[in-house]
Structures are given as C-alpha cells and as structure tokens.
Amino acid sequence: MSKEFLTVSQLNVLIKDVLNMGFPQALWVCGEVQQYNRSKGKKHVFFQLVEKDPVTHDVKACIDLVIWEGRRSYIESVLKKSENAFELKDDIEVKFACRVDFYPPHGKVRLTVEDIDPTYTLGKIAQEKQRLIALLKEKGILDKNKQLALPLVPLNVGLITSDDSAAYNDFCSELKKSGFAFEVSLRNTIMQGKSCEADVCRGLDILSRKKDLDVIVITRGGGSISDLSCFDSRLIAEKIAAMALPVLSGIGHEIDVSVTDLAAHTFAKTPTAIAQFIVNQVAEFLQSLDEKRERIVSTSQDMIADEKQTLKDRAVDLQSGTTRFLKDHNAKMIRLMEFIKQRPALMMKTFSQRIEEQRKIFQKTVHQRFQKDKTNLEGLEKLIGAFHPASTLKRGFSITRREDGKILKDFTQIKLNDTILTEVFRGEIQSRVTSMTDSPKVVIPGGPAQKRDGK
Amino acid sequence: MPEVKYSKAMKRLEEIVAKIESEEIDVDELSAQVKEAVTLIKTCKDKIEKAELDIKKVVDNLDAAAQ
Numbered sequence: 001m002s003k004e005f006l007t008v009s010q011l012n013v014l015i016k017d018v019l020n021m022g023f024p025q026a027l028w029v030c031g032e033v034q035q036y037n038r039s040k041g042k043k044h045v046f047f048q049l050v051e052k053d054p055v056t057h058d059v060k061a062c063i064d065l066v067i068w069e070g071r072r073s074y075i076e077s078v079l080k081k082s083e084n085a086f087e088l089k090d091d092i093e094v095k096f097a098c099r100v101d102f103y104p105p106h107g108k109v110r111l112t113v114e115d116i117d118p119t120y121t122l123g124k125i126a127q128e129k130q131r132l133i134a135l136l137k138e139k140g141i142l143d144k145n146k147q148l149a150l151p152l153v154p155l156n157v158g159l160i161t162s163d164d165s166a167a168y169n170d171f172c173s174e175l176k177k178s179g180f181a182f183e184v185s186l187r188n189t190i191m192q193g194k195s196c197e198a199d200v201c202r203g204l205d206i207l208s209r210k211k212d213l214d215v216i217v218i219t220r221g222g223g224s225i226s227d228l229s230c231f232d233s234r235l236i237a238e239k240i241a242a243m244a245l246p247v248l249s250g251i252g253h254e255i256d257v258s259v260t261d262l263a264a265h266t267f268a269k270t271p272t273a274i275a276q277f278i279v280n281q282v283a284e285f286l287q288s289l290d291e292k293r294e295r296i297v298s299t300s301q302d303m304i305a306d307e308k309q310t311l312k313d314r315a316v317d318l319q320s321g322t323t324r325f326l327k328d329h330n331a332k333m334i335r336l337m338e339f340i341k342q343r344p345a346l347m348m349k350t351f352s353q354r355i356e357e358q359r360k361i362f363q364k365t366v367h368q369r370f371q372k373d374k375t376n377l378e379g380l381e382k383l384i385g386a387f388h389p390a391s392t393l394k395r396g397f398s399i400t401r402r403e404d405g406k407i408l409k410d411f412t413q414i415k416l417n418d419t420i421l422t423e424v425f426r427g428e429i430q431s432r433v434t435s436m437t438d439s440p441k442v443v444i445p446g447g448p449a450q451k452r453d454g455k
Numbered sequence: 456m457p458e459v460k461y462s463k464a465m466k467r468l469e470e471i472v473a474k475i476e477s478e479e480i481d482v483d484e485l486s487a488q489v490k491e492a493v494t495l496i497k498t499c500k501d502k503i504e505k506a507e508l509d510i511k512k513v514v515d516n517l518d519a520a521a522q
Contacts, residue, residue, distance in 0.1 A: 322510045326503050333500050336468060340492045343475050344485055351482060 012104030019109070023100035026114050030095045034062070036088055043069040045088075049096070049111070064110040065098065075116050082118035086125070086224045091194070095120035125225055129232045132259055136237050144241035145265045151246075152285045154214035154278055156183045158207035158245070160200055163188040167221040167252065167271040174275030180282050185210055191220040196230035200260075201239045208243055215246045215278065218260060219271040222252035237263035250274025393425040411438060459495075461502045468495045 006014065031049030039045040050062040067075055079087060086092060098111035136142050157175070161168045163186060175182040187203040190196050200218060207216050218236075220228075231251055237259050240247045246265035250273055251258050261267035268274040385391060389399065400408040401421045408414055414433055422429045471492045474480045480488060 319510075322506075326507045326510075329499070329503050333496055333503065336472065336492070337496050339472055339475075340489055340496065344489045347475065347478065347480075347485065348482075350478075 008107070009104055012102065012107050015107075016102040016104055019100055019102045026097045026099050028095055028117070029063075029098050029111060030093065030120065031063075033088060033090055033092050033094055036090050043072075045072060049094070064108060065096070065113055066110055067113040071113060075113065078116055079118055082122070086118070086121055086227075086229075093121055093124040122225065125229055125232075129229075129259065132232060132234055132237075133262060136234065136259065136263065141237050141241040142262050145243060145247050145263060148244070148246045148265060150265065150281065151214040152281075154246075154281055155181055156212050156214045157185070157278065158210060158213045158216040159184050159186045160189045160203040160207065160216065160218045161186070161220055161271070162191045165191065165221060167191075167219050167250075170221075171217070171219050171250070171271040171275045174272050175279065178279040178282070180279065182278075185213065192223065192227050192230060194230075197233045197235055200231075200233075200236050204236075204239045204243060204247070208245065213245055215248055215265075216243065217248045217250065217274055217278070218264070219250040219274055220252060221271065225256065228256075228258055231258035231260040233259060236260050240264060248274050248277065390425065393423065399423040411436070459498055461499060464495045464498050464502075468492055468499070471495075 029049065031051050034048040034050050036045070036047045038047060045067040047065055048062050049065055051060045052058065053060050075088070088094070095117040096111070096113045097115035097117075098113050100109065101112050102109050133142075159168070159171065161171065168186070172184060175184065185207065187207055189203045190199040203218075204216065207213060218231075222228075228251060231249075240260070240263040247263075249258075249261045249264035249267040250269070250271045251261060251267070252270045257267070266274075266277060268277050393399070399422070401423070402408055402413065403419050403421070406413075408420060414420065414436070416433050416436060418433050420431055420433060422431060471488050474488065475485070
C-alpha cells in the first residue's frame, strides 16, 4: 500500500468526481417525501426521500435531496401547471428527476432535484383512493349514513370545521341569510395535514354525544388534491358510518369527490352549497306546511260546499219525492174508490141478470119437462086405450063365456045345447048352442098354433 | 176504533178488491166488504192528507231554516 495519502477534502472531491462519472445523467427517482418542513423559510430546500416496506411501513432506505433556489420556482411552476394538484410536503409519493451528487464539505451523497413528474403522485393518490373506495363499498360503509332519515327541520347543526377559516364564515353566513333559527354547535377542527383525520374523528365523537343535534356537517374550503387527501380517509368514513345522525359534507373541491363525501349522507361541493342544502331542507318543510294548510282549507271548504249542495238536493228530492208518493197514493185511492163505487153495483147487476137467466132456464126446463110428461102420458093413454076390452068390442070382437062365467076360449069347451053369454059393445047376448062345426087349423102370427077359433 | 196502519189498511183494501174482482165473493158478504173498503179508503185518504200537510209544514220549516 502506498504511503501517499489524501486529505479528507481531496478524498471527497475524488468521490464526487467518481460519482459524477458514474451518474453522468439525471435519473428518475421515486420515494416518499420526509422532513420537508425542515427548510421552511430558507432559500434552498433540503429534505429526504424514503422507501418504506409496503407491509411493515418500516423505512428500508433513505436519501437526502436538495432543491436549489434556482430550481425551486421551476418545480413549483410545474406543480401549478398540473391542475395545482398538490404541493410538496411530507408523506406524499413523488417522482423527481435528480442528479446524484456528493457534497464534499459534509461528505454526503445527495440528489439534486432538477424536475418533477406530478402525474406519478396524482396516480398514486388516485390509486390509493380507488382501492379505499372499493374496500369501503364492499363493507357497506359508504351506504350506512345514507340510510338514516334526514330530519324534516334540521335546525340544530353540529359543525366540524376550523373556526378561523373562510369555510366557517361562508357556512354560517349562508345559514344566517336564510333567516331561520339555526343553532350551530362548532367543533373547532384541524382540517388539513397529518392531524386532520384524527381530529375530524374526534370531532364526530364529541358531537355525537351532544344532545338535540339534527345533523352534523363536515366542511372546509378548496385546496390542492394533497390538501384534501386527508379526507380520503378510511377512519373518517368508518366513523361516519357508525354515527346515529346524518353527516353532511361540503369539502371545497371541483375535480374530485372525497371518500368522506362518499360516506356522508349528502355532500355538496362547497361550504356555501352544503349550507344551502340545509336551508332548502327547512324551506321545503315550511313550503310543504303551507301547501298542506292550503290544501286542508280548500279541501274542507269544497267538502262543506258539496255537503251543502247535497243537502239542498236532498231537500228538493224529499219534497218532490213525497209529493209524487202522496200523489200516487191519492190516485190509487181514487181508483179504489171508483172501483168500490162501481164494481159492486155492476156485480149486483150481473147477479140479477144471472138470476133472471136461471129463472128463464128453470122455467123453460120445467115447461119442457111438463111437455114431455104430457106427451108420454098421452102415449100411454093411447096405448092403454088400445088395450081396453071395450075398444076391442067396438071394433067388432066379442067375448063369449060359459054359464059358469068362464071365458070360452076353445071349441072343445062347449057342447050342444049349452047356454052361452056373449058380450058385445054396449050389451050382452044370451044364446043356446044349436050346432057346432069344427074349423080348420089357425096360425096366429107371433103366438102358439091354435087349432080353432070360437066366437 | 183502533188506529190502523196505512200499509195494513192498504193490504186489506187490496184483498177486498181482489176478492170482488175475481168475483169469488158471496152476495151476503159483499155489502159488508164494501162497507169495510169504504171505511178503509177514508182512513187511507185521511192519512195521506195528514202526511201531506205534515210534510209541507216540515219542508217549509226546513226552507225557513236554510234562509
């Protein structure tokens, strides 16, 4: 080994030269900013970039950086151009273009910042946020507070904001302008930076124990994305989900919606807008009250008018109805009266006629009957007359008897010298049999055969 | 004579009329039934007149009250 030596400064210059040769161009380096505030108020900014273990969050490596005064305004202008998205501060992920340098007086390696890529930081923030939103959505945390019913008249407002902020003034003046009797319970809260998340959660806890509140409002004015990134908070979202009161948020930003907004019952873009939402809520209630009163009055007036008209109609119906009813009954009575007056007389007439007819029929029947009897009688008389012996005698027949009075019916019943009595029409003759002659056989039509006929 | 209900009187009247109309009635009954019918008609007419008068009075009162 050579006995020559280098002074420390000579060595450091040598190291510097070697390093510069080793890193001839600027490199893009990514890491998390730390100790940024250390150089507050100084021309040059000295800070650190660290790389943390993604699981344990322990620092795996770190390196010093410097932004020289001459480069600082350029870096700031780049940030401004990128939608004023964020400013350099601790805990944010950045991507710098740096030269690797060595500072001989301190003997330390450091990176000189030449440029910044803001899209990297924005992407990181956005990625982080999307991951968080997906997780909260999956757990149902974003919907919890929305399920609470907003009070009809939210006049008692718990307010989480910073008391020296424009947001506080905007919010309160908007409420005051409405003229409604709002009562605001302020919980003065740090609304940006590292402590914001925990302080907002504490504020929610404190206000949740307060009685008589209707809603809680979380509000602040606009700022850069990194200013507002503390509201992309899992803890705040979970706290809101656990609240028994509706939580409204008005976190001033145009570009994006924060996780706090998504977890809230309702959100608006600015403190003024969320105040207007509350005022509208009260105004709508009043309006609905007015409308209801109006409706009650007009409906009841209509009902009364209707009933009056109905009553009138019924009275008219009653009168005309009863008049018609009585008229009908009167007409019926008259008809009945006519009937009773005329029908019985008519009936009596019919009865009389019927009696007369009966009488006539009777008379005729009796007459006919007599006539028939008479004819019969006459027939009988004739018949009887025809059979009378006198009639036979008159026609020239006679009856001959023996002396003993027996009718002589046969030649054999008499002998010579017998006395016989002959009865003729209008007299009797006594004679003696002087001769007897037998006569031939006689046949009587319809009767038994007679041998002889005697006179 | 006890107060007869109109509807009852009317029913009886209609019975008598039906009897007379169908000529089922006996001459012996006829005069008695006609007498009864006349009495019933008178009763009914009286009732109608009275109701008419009452209703007029009540409706007049209603009109007076409405004004």
